[in-house]
Ligand code: HEM
């Protein structure tokens with residue numbers, strides 16, 4: 123009560139109440155101890171379920187990491203990607219970047235179910251995804267970081283946002299960079315976060331163009347190593363096999379390390395959007411080299427950029443809601 127009076131007084135005086143805790147005034151920023159009192163086991167619950175899922179299927183780490191990215195680039199990190207279609211909601215799950223590709227939803231459901239038992243109506247689906255992305259990185263050998271928390275869940279989705287904001291694998295370097303800049307991220311974030319492709323898979327349809335007809339002249343991409351290309355063509359034919367899977371980092375596909383960047387130096391990036399980081403821009407080329415030679419710098423920057431990405435337009439305070447089921451808004 124006293125707290126509110128202070129806040130109201132500050133507001134009346136035209137002063138910012140930011141010196142008080144953001145929880146009380148319902149505004150602002152995220153911080154790692156957000157659930158410290160309300161759900162002390164929150165982080166442990168996420169870690170345990172993710173560990174179990176990744177032990178069962180190593181690729182799940184990659185899938186969970188990507189979910190957070192595809193969530194954050196659409197209306198901010200607000201769990202909009204988790205909503206199924208219903209009523210006026212058109213699910214982002216059917217967008218071009220997500221269809222036949224985004225996965226890990228059942229793992230998020232499982233985390234949420236355990237969470238609701240331990241601390242009902244307390245931990246947001248958006249925070250669960252941010253934690254799952256961090257834990258997935260750590261479990262596969264990557265860096266750790268403290269995840270700022272306090273995001274709330276959206277009451278809507280944006281199919282158009284999902285189609286437009288998330289870069290496509292055949293976008294130009296400039297288009298990709300522009301899409302990052304629209305989210306408040308820069309070239310350093312772009313290169314570091316692309317390092318996520320050190321784990322996980324991509325489908326034939328995501329890179330076929332490079333193998334057969336890169337620029338409409340019937341020729342493969344000349345920035346793709348020829349023997350690697352012919353190896354890829356074996357299981358990614360000119361037509362058919364769209365959903366066939368390939369490792370994004372063929373050297374160490376389930377280990378979070380810097381071999382993704384080493385591959386780029388050898389013209390062995392799988393996606394066009396990977397290889398352009400090395401071939402189309404001087405500044406990003408230097409960053410690729412830096413991370414290829416120095417895994418520690420990559421890890422440090424990756425952690426920083428993940429925190430930055432996780433801060434994209436969160437719903438805080440009284441905005442949004444804490445969904446009870448991550449797939450639908452509360453009644
Ligand atoms: C820079 C622009 C990016 C483009 C164009 C891009 C594109 C793609 C594509 C096309 C796939 C394969 C999808 C499929 O064929 O099913 C993929 C997979 C993946 N992406 Fe990205 N991506 C980008 C950035 C990122 C970022 C920023 C992250 C995470 C922070 C990320 C994490 C992943 C992961 C982990 C996978 C593997 C997922 C799995 O195996 O389930 N990507 N990406």
Ligand SMILES: *[C@@H]1O[C@H](CO)[C@@H](O)[C@H](O)[C@H]1NC(C)=O
Pocket residue numbers: 290292
């Ligand atoms: C990129 O891929 C999409 C989907 O396969 C295709 O429709 C589009 O024409 C491609 N764009 C370019 C510039 O090649």
Ligand SMILES: *[C@@H]1O[C@H](CO)[C@@H](O)[C@H](O)[C@H]1NC(C)=O
Pocket residue numbers: 335337338339340
């Ligand atoms: C390559 O693509 C162009 C248009 O993008 C098309 O006109 C041409 O026929 C294709 N060539 C081959 C060999 O597929």
